[in-house]
Structure formats: structure tokens, C-alpha cells
Amino acid sequence: MVQKEKDTHLETVHSIGLCATCNHFPDCAYLRNSEKPVLFCEDFDCSLPSSRTSIVQPNFVPIIPDPETDIEKKGYFKEYIGLCKSCKKLPVCTFTKPGGGTWRCEYYEKGTLG
Amino acid sequence: MSKPTLYRKEESSSYVQEISQMIKRKYPWEREYIQAVDELLFSLSPLFDQEPFYQDERILERIVEPERIVIFRVPWRDDIGTIQVNTGYRIGFNSALGPYKGGLRFHASVTLSILKFLGFEQVFKNALTGLSLGGGKGGSDFNPRGKSNIEIENFCQSFMIGLYNHIGPNTDVPAGDIGVGAREIGYLFGHYKRLKNVFEGVLTGKGIDWGGSAIRPEATGYGAAYFAEEMLKTHGEHIDGKIVAVSGFGNVAWGVAKKTTEMGAKVITLSGPDGFIYDKDGVQGEKIDYMLTMRSSGRDRVQDYSDKFKVDFYPEKRPWGIKCDIAFPCACENEMNIDDAKALVRNGCMCVTECANMPLTPDATEHLLKNNILYSPGKASNAGGVACSGFEMAQNSTKIKWTKEEVDQRLRQVMIDIHQNCLQAAERYGDPGNYCSGANIAGFIKVANAMLDQGNT
Numbered sequence: 342m343v344q345k346e347k348d349t350h351l352e353t354v355h356s357i358g359l360c361a362t363c364n365h366f367p368d369c370a371y372l373r374n375s376e377k378p379v380l381f382c383e384d385f386d387c388s389l390p391s392s393r394t395s396i397v398q399p400n401f402v403p404i405i406p407d408p409e410t411d412i413e414k415k416g417y418f419k420e421y422i423g424l425c426k427s428c429k430k431l432p433v434c435t436f437t438k439p440g441g442g443t444w445r446c447e448y449y450e451k452g453t454l455g
Numbered sequence: 456m457s458k459p460t461l462y463r464k465e466e467s468s469s470y471v472q473e474i475s476q477m478i479k480r481k482y483p484w485e486r487e488y489i490q491a492v493d494e495l496l497f498s499l500s501p502l503f504d505q506e507p508f509y510q511d512e513r514i515l516e517r518i519v520e521p522e523r524i525v526i527f528r529v530p531w532r533d534d535i536g537t538i539q540v541n542t543g544y545r546i547g548f549n550s551a552l553g554p555y556k557g558g559l560r561f562h563a564s565v566t567l568s569i570l571k572f573l574g575f576e577q578v579f580k581n582a583l584t585g586l587s588l589g590g591g592k593g594g595s596d597f598n599p600r601g602k603s604n605i606e607i608e609n610f611c612q613s614f615m616i617g618l619y620n621h622i623g624p625n626t627d628v629p630a631g632d633i634g635v636g637a638r639e640i641g642y643l644f645g646h647y648k649r650l651k652n653v654f655e656g657v658l659t660g661k662g663i664d665w666g667g668s669a670i671r672p673e674a675t676g677y678g679a680a681y682f683a684e685e686m687l688k689t690h691g692e693h694i695d696g697k698i699v700a701v702s703g704f705g706n707v708a709w710g711v712a713k714k715t716t717e718m719g720a721k722v723i724t725l726s727g728p729d730g731f732i733y734d735k736d737g738v739q740g741e742k743i744d745y746m747l748t749m750r751s752s753g754r755d756r757v758q759d760y761s762d763k764f765k766v767d768f769y770p771e772k773r774p775w776g777i778k779c780d781i782a783f784p785c786a787c788e789n790e791m792n793i794d795d796a797k798a799l800v801r802n803g804c805m806c807v808t809e810c811a812n813m814p815l816t817p818d819a820t821e822h823l824l825k826n827n828i829l830y831s832p833g834k835a836s837n838a839g840g841v842a843c844s845g846f847e848m849a850q851n852s853t854k855i856k857w858t859k860e861e862v863d864q865r866l867r868q869v870m871i872d873i874h875q876n877c878l879q880a881a882e883r884y885g886d887p888g889n890y891c892s893g894a895n896i897a898g899f900i901k902v903a904n905a906m907l908d909q910g911n912t
């Protein structure tokens with residue numbers, strides 16, 4: 342099933358060329374004429390905030406969480422590796438979280454959430 | 456004199472048809488490449504009818520086969536720590552005129568067929584410039600969308616590890632393309648330098664302070680303006696005093712607006728993916744500078760221009776229905792269709808200069824040619840960009856930096872030469888005034904003759 346979805350995605354990418362990943366694709370005024378995949382475009386734009394920005398530089402809401410709230414239910418801590426994964430200060434922590442995880446931290450405090 | 460039109464498949468020489476069939480048999484899965492070869496070869500038919508020695512020397516058989524293709528694995532580590540794997544390519548298509556030269560494209564849609572298509576086109580476009588540039592293309596199926604800066608850097612470094620042994624200032628000089636801008640060129644160059652322990656002009660599109668050329672961003676647009684001026688001169692006209700419609704608002708459109716305004720024209724339209732603006736007073740002065748602000752804002756909306764300068768904005772429309780003397784499509788492939796072409800002809804447009812790559816659909820091109828509109832294909836009129844890359848290579852080799860004025864002057868001369876070559880080739884091979892076949896023939900002859908001179912290559 343997964344394989345099938347992948348193939349369909351690739352087919353789409355190849356059948357519409359650059360537009361497949363272009364931010365303007367849904368409402369582009371240029372695209373109307375194209376019967377073939379577009380391979381050249383000066384206005385092609387695929388910029389997007391990194392999907393993993395939240396891990397590298399989290400944008401925390403500075404409130405102390407209630408362990409029983411939906412933070413836990415949403416799998417908040419699953420996004421992290423290293424000490425952060427089980428640190429109860431994570432939701433209010435402003436230190437940078439490297440992709441490879443934080444393995445030493447003076448402020449680490451083991452919690453029950455992770 | 457018959458009106459110039461595009462060449463038709465059924466009118467092509469038997470040699471051309473034979474090669475077309477050969478490519479289809481050999482690479483049946485390479486749709487894009489087959490199409491590119493067909494389109495070029497069919498326009499060359501009159502040449503083979505008159506010059507049989509190209510067939511005797513089997514030039515077409517050689518020219519449609521890339522000299523070399525390097526395919527390599529590009530493993531890189533993402534921000535989560537997982538290894539990702541992409542495929543890297545570099546095609547050295549033809550080096551009869553100089554080191555392979557052509558961009559690197561990072562996009563999910565990249566395949567060997569697409570790169571062969573782009574590389575094949577590049578060979579003849581580079582040849583037209585008259586500079587020592589061969590043709591090539593490369594890239595990866597890496598999708599930069601949503602990647603962090605660190606991931607882009609990791610990928611570029613791994614890509615260069617796979618590539619560095621196959622490139623060099625006298626071998627193959629890649630440039631940027633879709634997904635490869637100044638940032639990626641910087642990462643690629645930095646890693647090449649570490650791997651080879653040399654600072655040399657192995658890539659173009661470099662930063663102005665570390666080997667890049669002056670006016671590179673404007674070069675494509677400037678070149679197109681010079682080319683249009685040359686076309687108009689053949690009809691006793693000039694850009695000075697003309698009304699100009701431009702699509703796009705990126706570097707190319709900016710260059711066109713700047714140069715044509717400087718030459719005395721009035722630019723009345725700009726466009727973006729959201730629609731177009733009509734500025735009856737002309738895009739000039741601070742308005743031209745504002746194009747850069749719009750682009751760097753990352754919003755990609757031309758409506759911002761209309762909000763700032765209180766001019767008309769037409770959402771989701773293209774600018775070709777506006778009355779103009781000269782049209783410069785600078786945005787996107789196939790952005791101008793037959794209806795747009797008809798509107799331009801109806802409104803008395805005298806010249807259409809392609810600045811983007813293939814912005815006209817084939818039937819739109821046909822319509823312009825039938826109505827004797829001055830029309831230049833992108834491979835000729837937007838060659839200013841690659842010409843400036845050639846200048847960057849020359850400056851890197853001599854370690855001397857040229858001034859803006861020097862680059863601009865040389866650019867103008869290159870465009871004058873390209874125009875002359877196209878015109879002469881079209882005239883000589885029975886299609887006077889057709890810049891389309893003129894460009895194809897002139898580029899092909901340069902490459903083919905160099906190959907003949909160099910023997911069995």
C-alpha cells in the first residue's frame with residue numbers, strides 16, 4: 342500500500358514537472374497553457390519553513406504545562422531524542438535543540454511525560 | 456518571399472528521420488530527450504539537404520549521444536539524524552567548443568531524460584554565444600522544499616564529494632539552475648575547495664566578492680534588450696520610444712525593465728503567479744528598484760506593486776492583452792499561448808523577444824511567424840545569461856575582475872554577434888527572417904564544424 346502511494350506521488354511529480362513542488366501551483370496564472378510538464382520557470386518557488394524547524398529551534402509557549410493536559414496526548418515528547426525526551430522542563434525550555442539530540446544538560450530534570 | 460514558419464516533421468530530410476527513429480529505438484523511455492532531439496533536428500533539415508558532408512561524417516549520430524554521463528549516490532544526513540539517499544547526475548554533452556558548461560538542478564522531478572534534454576539544448580545555446588563553452592547539465596532528484604539550511608549544506612557537500620573528480624575549470628564548469636542558487640553554489644564551491652585544495656573557477660554564479668562577475672543577475676535581461684534592439688534595427692526601428700510589455704518580476708524581468716527603460720522605452724506591465732499589473736506611466740526609477748524588494752520579500756506577489764504605486768492589478772491574468780510594441784515574456788515555459796499571440800498581433804505588437812526558456816507554445820510561435828512579427832527564440836535572445844557565465848570563467852582564469860561597464864560592453868557585442876549569426880544562417884539556408892531556424896542552424900554549425908575539425912570525437 343505504501344509503495345503504491347509512493348509510485349503515484351512520483352508519477353505526479355514527473356507529470357507536472359517543476360509545478361509539483363511549487364508554492365504557486367494551486368493558483369498559478371502561468372500554468373493554464375501547459376499541456377506538458379513545465380521545466381523552466383523564473384517564478385518557481387519551493388521555499389518553505391523547514392518541516393523540522395520545530396526540533397532545531399522550538400517555538401515554545403512559555404507556560405508551565407499540566408501533565409494531564411493534551412500535551413502528552415499529542416505525543417509532544419515523541420518529537421525529541423536525548424535528554425529532552427524525558428525532561429519535564431521541555432515545554433518551557435528555550436535552549437536550541439540540535440537534530441542529533443541533547444545528551445548533557447545542567448537543567449535536565451527527569452519527568453514522567455517522556 | 457514565403458512567410459517563415461516552423462519546420463514540420465513530414466518535411467524533414469531522410470537523414471533526420473533516420474536519427475529520430477534511432478533515438479526512439481535506443482532510449483524509448485526518455486520522452487523529454489526524444490522530444491528535444493526531434494524539435495531541433497527537424498528544424499535543421501534544410502541544412503542537411505544542402506550540406507551532405509555532415510551526414511557522410513555521421514555528425515548527428517555523434518551529436519545526439521552525450522560524451523559522458525556520471526551518475527552517483529548522494530547520501531546525506533537530515534536534521535533528525537537519518538541518512539537520506541538521492542541520485543546525482545552530471546552529463547558532459549559536448550566539449551567541441553570548450554569545457555562542459557550548464558547548470559545543476561535540484562528538484563524532485565529530475566531524471567536522466569530531463570537532464571539529457573536540458574543538456575542537449577545547452578550545447579547549441581552555448582555555441583551561439585561564440586564563447587569557448589561546451590554543453591552539459593547535471594543535478595539531483597533532491598527536493599529542497601522544506602529542508603533546513605543545515606540539510607541543504609549537508610546535501611551540497613555530499614553532492615560535491617560525488618562530483619569533484621569530474622569537474623574543473625578546463626573540464627566542466629557547472630552553474631546554478633532550479634533549486635541551486637547563490638547559497639547552494641557557495642556550499643558546493645566551499646566543499647570543492649576543501650576537497651581539491653585549490654581556489655579556482657570551477658563553478659559560475661559565485662558571489663561577487665569571491666569570483667563572481669558583475670551584472671550577472673541582470674545579464675539575461677540586458678542581453679534580451681540588446682537582441683530586441685538588433686531585431687528592430689533590421690526594420691529600421693529602435694527600442695527608443697516603444698511601449699514594452701514584460702511578464703515576470705524576477706531577475707530577468709528586472710534586467711529587461713532596467714535596460715529597455717535606459718534605452719528610452721516605457722515598460723507598462725509586470726506579472727507574477729498571482730496576475731499582472733498595468734502601469735500606464737511606466738515602470739521606472741524607484742519602481743524598478745522595487746521589483747528587487749518584491750522579489751526578496753519572498754511573497755512572490757506582483758499585487759504588492761499595485762498596492763504601493765496605485766496602479767491597476769489584474770488577478771490571475773497574463774499581460775499579453777495589453778497594447779504594446781514589444782513583448783518580453785520573462786516568466787515561465789508556455790506562458791504565452793495562441794490566444795495571447797493573436798491578441799498581440801491584433802494590438803499591433805511588432806516584436807516578441809523570448810527571455811524565459813520556451814515561453815511560447817508552438818502554435819503561438821507559428822502564429823507570430825505567419826504574421827511577420829519579429830520573433831526570437833529564447834536560446835538566442837536569453838543567451839546573455841550564459842554569456843556572462845562565460846565572462847565569469849574568463850575573469851577567473853586571468854584573476855582579473857572586469858568592471859560593470861566592461862562586462863556590459865562585451866555582453867552587448869555577444870548579443871550583436873548572436874543576432875548576426877542567426878540572421879545569416881536563416882538567410883543562407885532558405886528561411887530569411889526566421890530567427891528560430893537561424894538560431895538552431897547557427898548553433899549546430901558551430902558545434903558540428905568544431906567536431907569535424909577535431910576528427911573522430
